[in-house]
Amino acid sequence: MGSILQAAHHTVFIALGSNLGNRLENLQSARTRLSEQVRIIKDSQTYETPPWGIHDQPAFLNQVLQGSTTLSPLKLLDFLKQVEKEMGREKSIRFGPRLIDLDILLYDVRQINTPRLTIPHKRMCERAFVLVPLAEIAYNLSIPGTERTVEEHLRLLDSSGIIQFDAL
Numbered sequence: 001m002g003s004i005l006q007a008a009h010h011t012v013f014i015a016l017g018s019n020l021g022n023r024l025e026n027l028q029s030a031r032t033r034l035s036e037q038v039r040i041i042k043d044s045q046t047y048e049t050p051p052w053g054i055h056d057q058p059a060f061l062n063q064v065l066q067g068s069t070t071l072s073p074l075k076l077l078d079f080l081k082q083v084e085k086e087m088g089r090e091k092s093i094r095f096g097p098r099l100i101d102l103d104i105l106l107y108d109v110r111q112i113n114t115p116r117l118t119i120p121h122k123r124m125c126e127r128a129f130v131l132v133p134l135a136e137i138a139y140n141l142s143i144p145g146t147e148r149t150v151e152e153h154l155r156l157l158d159s160s161g162i163i164q165f166d167a168l
């Protein structure tokens with residue numbers, strides 16, 4: 001008889017970003033590593049996006065994945081940090097250039113506020129480089145803690161300069 005104790009599966013949205021080295025390969029390598037712990041359900045296209053925060057740095061490639069995982073929020077964060085480290089990410093300045101950045105945007109409909117982890121991701125609703133790819137795979141999703149869907153948040157932002165990279 002099989003165990004009745006089955007780990008629960010949680011729906012997560014993860015943002016990927018890279019603006020150093022071979023950016024497309026970095027995203028690909030991150031997706032491969034992520035899939036060890038996160039079953040990828042949907043992936044957005046890859047977008048080339050103007051740098052947000054610090055403007056004087058190379059353009060980013062950004063993508064958002066919807067996945068399913070049995071990891072808890074903190075275990076997922078540890079796992080993403082481990083993938084970043086294995087891929088050779090070095091400490092950088094805040095909002096500065098990086099080989100790979102993996103952020104948890106959403107975890108089910110949870111709202112989490114701890115020193116190490118904030119979900120929904122603190123700055124996601126201000127960032128077209130997050131909301132454009134997220135809207136592609138989940139435009140109608142409500143952002144917990146706000147009264148708006150992804151699409152409604154996106155309409156409030158300037159998404160000029162964001163282009164589909166695959167189409168180049």
Ligand code: A4P
Pocket residue numbers: 016017018049050051052053054060061062077092093094095096101102103104105115116117118119120121122123129
């Ligand atoms: N942390 C808290 N909540 C979360 C969460 N939901 N997901 C903590 C992931 N991490 C979370 O992150 C710093 C700490 O945030 C983590 O250790 C974790 O405990 P980090 O990845 O080490 O540092 P960071 O990414 O440099 O954070 P920072 O400075 O907040 O940068 P951002 O906000 O990630 O911005 N422009 C474009 N176009 N595209 C980009 O992808 N990325 C950045 C980086 C700037 N400009 C960009 C892009």
Ligand code: MG
Pocket residue numbers: 101102103
């Ligand atoms: Mg990060």
